[in-house]
Amino acid sequence: MKPKAPTKDQLEQYALRGLGYADDHVMESFNMKEVSDWLGISYSYFYHIFAEIMGEPYWQYVKRHRLELAAGLLRHSGYNIGEISDLSGYATMAAFTKAFTNHFGGSPRYFRRIEELPNEKRTLEMTAMITAVHAQQGSTIGNFFSFERAEHVILPDSIMYYTLISYGQDPIAQLVMRMSRYEQRFRKMLDLLDLPQGKIVTGTLDAVPVTDYERLSMYAGVCIPVKDTQANIQLSEQVKNLIRKRISGGHYLRLQVPLDFVSAGVPMYDFINRCCREGIYKMSGNHFFMSLTGPNLCEIYIPYMKNI
Missing domain, CATH: 1.10.10.60 (Homeodomain-like)
Known part of the structure; x- marks a missing residue:
């Protein structure tokens, strides 16, 4: 046959x-x-x-x-x-x-x-335009994005199990439209496997805003510490269709904001860019991400260089 x-x-x-x-x-x-x-x-x-x-x-x-x-x-x-x-x-x-x-x-x-990266203005304008339509109603950014509110935390080395929910075409619009379904899927998966330590995360594999807007690869997934061996075995055995990525541990800034991920996206980048340009801190990698912790609530994790 x-x-x-x-x-x-x-x-x-x-x-x-x-x-x-x-x-x-x-x-x-x-x-x-x-x-x-x-x-x-x-x-x-x-x-x-x-x-x-x-x-x-x-x-x-x-x-x-x-x-x-x-x-x-x-x-x-x-x-x-x-x-x-x-x-x-x-x-x-x-x-x-x-x-x-x-x-x-x-x-x-x-x-x-150089002051402005290739694609920077267009990528941020496109993202702001799309997210403004779908942002949390009545949300205001206020003073949520300030260095004084950020906590210094140490994260362990982790493994992210993820799916690309948009790549090419109109990635931010696809992310906004499809994220709710994937968030529900991952919350159910963590509950069924009894993995309360897992973080539901979203971000991009790319360097924002260097990558062309249309080429951005946006992901959603769960992050599990490497040391939780049994949890990683469970995920590897139960969820075959997810991609794996190593997330380096170390020093991170954690910023908790009472906003949904759509409303927080552009202000998050503005905060990172401003702080790095002013020398408040320097990043240790491109792998910043959002953790979706509840309705209209997220945590932003930014890897930074402790001694800079």
């Missing part, structure tokens, strides 16, 4: 898991053959699937993703260029500088000095 052809959803899962692999191995050297073997499909099959689903060749995505994350670190972190080169998966600073300059039209050193 001839085996059934994969469904469209199955093909998308291959592409999204490949995308997730690239994001989770940004600092490491790997090739497409390793990814296709990990997925259990042939190299050529994966090559064509990814290009068709995501609209660009896989290795082009890997290179772009690494350089855009590097650009985010140049803007918001206190790492030097050599350290950012290592964090972006480049073997030498010379190779990184050449690739970065070719991609952005300016050197990393020049990029660090």
Whole structure:
């Protein structure tokens, strides 16, 4: 009997898991053959699937993703260029500088000095326009986004189990429309598996606002500390279709705001950008995220460099 052809959803899962692999191995050297073997499909099959689903060749995505994350670190972190080169998966600073300059039209050193990042104005304007329509009725930002309100916490190394709920087209609009359904799904999953320590989280895999608005990959998922071995075994066995991502622990700023995630999105970025530009703190990575803690209530987690 001839085996059934994969469904469209199955093909998308291959592409999204490949995308997730690239994001989770940004600092490491790997090739497409390793990814296709990990997925259990042939190299050529994966090559064509990814290009068709995501609209660009896989290795082009890997290179772009690494350089855009590097650009985010140049803007918001206190790492030097050599350290950012290592964090972006480049073997030498010379190779990184050449690739970065070719991609952005300016050197990393020049990029660090510019006032407005590529795509920044458009991405923030698009996001603000979309979220304004769907924001919590009657919500006011007030003084929620101030450094004085932020708590310094230490998070453990964690694993995020997530799904990409929008990628390409109109990502923020898709996130807003679909997030409620995914939040309900993850709350039910944590209840059924008796995992009260899990955080329901959302964010982007990309460097905001360096990545083109239409290419942003928005996610929803649950975060579980690595040390909770049994919980991670349960999730790995019970939920096969979620992508995994390592979340580095360490020093974070936690900001609790009485807003839904839609209302908090743009002010969150403005807060991060302002504080980093003014030297109040520097980020240790691009992996800031929101934890949805209740109706119209969320916590923002920002990884920061303790000694800067």
